[in-house]
Amino acid sequence: MNDFSTAFGTAFSLMINLDSALVEIVGLSLHVSLTAVLFAALIGLPVGAAMALFRFPGRSIISVILSALMGLPPVVVGLFVYLLLSRAGPFGVLGLLFSPTAMIIAQTLLVTPIIAALTRQVIEDLWNEYEDQLRSLGAGPARALPTLLWDGRFSLITTILAGFGRASGEVGAVMIVGGNIDHVTRVMTTSIALEVSKGDLALALGLGIILIFLSIGVSGTAFLVRRMAEQRHG
């Protein structure tokens, strides 16, 4: 019990004093996850919207695969990227394994299906509502795609936040492809895993608390965005 209170005390002092190790880890975490979410959004939004708007052969198969990928365990994605980037793998020559870039790639793969699948749902609902009117104005699916992405902007922000939640919280993929190397690829989740196994609870707890706040921040932002959308657009 005493251990815990000491650990909490140390954790808070680390956070309040902006301990350099802690700041570095949090900074890298945010850098990796935000970059991954940016790429995932750039891919997932148009792909999801296209899935909603166009009828093409194999559409339902892709749809099933996307849903399946949504629930894919991060370690599996990590393993997959590891194989691609390892020395013997097809992209081994790039020497990316155990770098932040490898972690970004893994998290992008992890988050893209989520953003694409949720976007598809949002755009499909909007298209049901708008289709007659947009066709009447002379806009087919191709012209409607950017229109619907813009009109769905509030729901899509929530979608992107959900993607960020998954990226910042996962440990399996970044552990495998990043290797949890101090000052290079160590992020919040991997260092929590490491510190706990070492028995050093203070840093783990500090990072854990920051992750909780981050999570609350994400869902709070999602809530505010939704309320703002309701107020503005009914």
Next chain:
Amino acid sequence: MITHKRHGPEILPLELIDVDYKAGGQRLIKDMTCSFNTSRRSVIIGPNGAGKSLFLRLCHGLLKPSSGSINWLGEGAQQGRDYITHRQAMVFQRPVMLRRSVVANIDYALSLKGISKQTRKDITESVLQRTGLRRKADHPARVLSGGEQQRLALARAWAMTPEVLFLDEPTANLDPAATHAVEEIITAIHGTGTCIIMTSHDLGQAKRMADDILFLHRGRLLEHAPVAEFFKNPQNDLAQAFVQGELLWWNRGQGSRNRPHKPKQNQHNNKQE
């Protein structure tokens, strides 16, 4: 302030020949044959499920007929699909507003038509003025009241300077004041030389707004006549019952039973310009 006019050759008249529309194994529109001409106002009436909305959607090109043909006979129809689309506009029963401001809703529609930015601004200004929405210009469209949204839908349609304007029960959900405003706008749009084709289940509105009445029942066009003639002396027994406000399956009129409308018998329709 009239800043925009319609240019180019007309696509009217519109002609339907033996149009059938099937969905889910049911024939919802049956053997529909009729035509529409420039600058007339046609009101389509009939009980619920008669196929009024389907009929409008078919004419407007949102649905494809299962058999039969729908043709634009005017010279402009030679200019292709896009031209034909942009010569028409439709206002739906429940207005569909983008999640943007009032101005942006109209601007978007105009941009689809390929109109330059400055012209779009002038046109938007002018239609908002004429529909009494200028003070709401920067409001989000979806927080407007039902009546205001329908006026905005009309403003957007007006901005397109359509040659033909389709309206699907445009006042179905509105109170009398809003209904009056909408009818005035429709009349004003008609005044600029636009052909009006609308559905209604309000016989008073049909009398006020129509030059011609089309009476639909269970997917068939049973009568197509000038408004005065239709209300004074409907030929079809079901039309008689409908005009008298009777329940159709209950008490038919004395007229000929179920004689579907054939355009040949009613050619005077097109002469009364």
